[in-house]
Amino acid sequence: MDATRNEALVAWMGEHGYSSNSLADAVNTALEQLTGRVGGLDGSSVRDWKAGRVSWPKSATRRALETVSGLPVTALGFLPRGRAVSAPAAQQEDPDMKRRTLVAGIAAAAAAPGLTGTRRIGMSDIGRLQERFAEVIASDHRHGGQLGIEQRAAQLADEALNLQAAGSATQRVRSSLYGCAAAFRSSAMWAAIDGRRYGDAKAHMREAQALAEMSGDHEIKFRIWSHAGAMYRHMGRPTEAFAANDVARGLHITRRDPMFASLGLARQAAIHGVAQDRTGTRRALDQAQDALQRMDPDADRPVWLLAFYDQAELNSLALSAYLALGDYPAAEFHAHRCLSTLRSHMIRSQAITTTRLAHAQLAQGDFEAATSTAMRVPADAATQHARVSRMLQEFGAALRARAPRSSTVQDWTEHTRDAWRTTT
CATH class of the missing domain: 1.20.58 (Methane Monooxygenase Hydroxylase; Chain G, domain 1)
Structure with a gap:
């Protein structure tokens, strides 16, 4: 007789996100905890369960399955072959019908938690x-x-x-x-x-x-510690920034995936900029660029990383570093490179980069270009985004200090009065 596919197990695995290999690993771990010996199951063992080729695993394996799932093995569709069940009526029951009924019962319990008192x-x-x-x-x-x-x-x-x-x-x-x-x-x-x-x-x-x-989850650990490094950098506290970023860079994920390594190094470069370390900045940026070029573009990565980190973001962090160092030509170079490749959904990043570009141009004495650049920042970002708003206020103060009698000062004053008035 052909084996009957274990639909209850297949449904449970799909609901809880298990592949054949990951379920085998989980059961092996439970076996070790129960028996003191590492289990020898692999993906093919679970595929045999799913296909119905093994309908009643060994007793230790059944206990391990119950530990992993929190359900009796019969609720996962496992039934002993050729063994009489205790209830007389069940002896006449078609096994396929029994399995379908069992699966339907599990689904009904999940759909109606009020009837059971417990939601899965x-x-x-x-x-x-x-x-x-x-x-x-x-x-x-x-x-x-x-x-x-x-x-x-x-x-x-x-x-x-x-x-x-x-x-x-x-x-x-x-x-x-x-x-x-x-x-x-x-x-x-x-x-x-x-x-x-x-x-x-x-x-x-x-x-x-x-x-x-x-x-x-090491991926989210990296995000949190990397954010902590950025926070202290924005606060002007490079010692704490280095310490937090080093935690992120020390996680195993940075050795496994060059994209994480590249982001950690690029943010390290920005901290070096705040610390006025030119050599450290250049070295970290070179290493970040090398790591970015080595990454596998098809690797599975979290949405938060894929949504923002790329060559444009690396250039954005280089811009931040060189601006802090006072190397304004290098800052302007990286600003232009960032803006030329920035993805369209990065609206906040475009406003920040444009504002930093204006600062780099102003510091080089190009007042007209700097003012024209600053005017390109959208009014809502200029008035509602705290970082952008502060940088533009600093830009205006620096412009008035460096070119008090320039027509660009009047242009900037009129722009901030007229363009920003409707959004404040």
């Missing part, structure tokens, strides 16, 4: 949270630094944590929930940094770090 949290819930996270990322790149983005991200972090108490879940799903909560908190942290609300950013950072530890 699965990877579909994680998927919905990840969609919301992508929306937060997109909003950040459009607007940046807004209090509303920070508050929304913090609210979503709380929603992810509330799911922990909403029902039962596997350890894999619980870790993913903590990872989602940490990701939302890191976005709240970045929005606060971008809005120069550093006290709030530190509070978000502490929560994000704790959640990331519970998730075990």
Whole structure:
């Protein structure tokens, strides 16, 4: 007789995000905890379960499966072949019908938690949270630094944590929930940094770090510590910035994926700029460029990294570094390179880069070009984005100090009065 596919197991694996290999690894770990010996299962073992070629695993394996899933193995579609069941009526029941009924019962329980008192949290819930996270990322790149983005991200972090108490879940799903909560908190942290609300950013950072530890997700750990380095850099505290960024760069993910290594090095270069270390800046930028060129463009990476880090962002960080060093020709060069390749959705980054370009031009005495560049910054960014607004105020003060009788001062004054009036 042909084996009958174990649809209950297949459905459970799909709901909880397990591949054949990852489920084998999880069961092997549970076997080691139960028996003291490492399990010898692999992806082919699980494929045999799914295909029905093995309908009743060994007893230790069954216990390990129950540990991983939180369900009896019969609820995962496993049935002993040729063994009479205790209930007389069930002896006459068609095995395929019994399995279909079992699968339907699991689905009904998930769909109607009020009837059972317990909801099963699965990877579909994680998927919905990840969609919301992508929306937060997109909003950040459009607007940046807004209090509303920070508050929304913090609210979503709380929603992810509330799911922990909403029902039962596997350890894999619980870790993913903590990872989602940490990701939302890191976005709240970045929005606060971008809005120069550093006290709030530190509070978000502490929560994000704790959640990331519970998730075990090195990618989100990197994001949080890298953000911490950027926060201290913006605060003009390079010692703390180096310390935080070194934690990010020391994570295993930077050795496994050159893209993470490149971002860590590019941000290190920007910190070297604040510390007035020209040699360190150039060395870190060269290493960041080399790592970026070595990365696999098709590797699987988190949405937050893919959404912003590329050659344009590397040039943006080089611009920041050279501007801090007072090397204005190099800063202007990297500003132009950044703007020429910046992706269209990076609206916030375009405003920041354009403002920094204006500063680099002004410092070289090119007053007309600098003023023309500063006027290209959109009015909403100029008035509503804390970092851009402050940099433009500093630009105006520097312009008036360096060219007090120039017509460009009058042009800038009229521009800020007329173009910004409707948005303030």
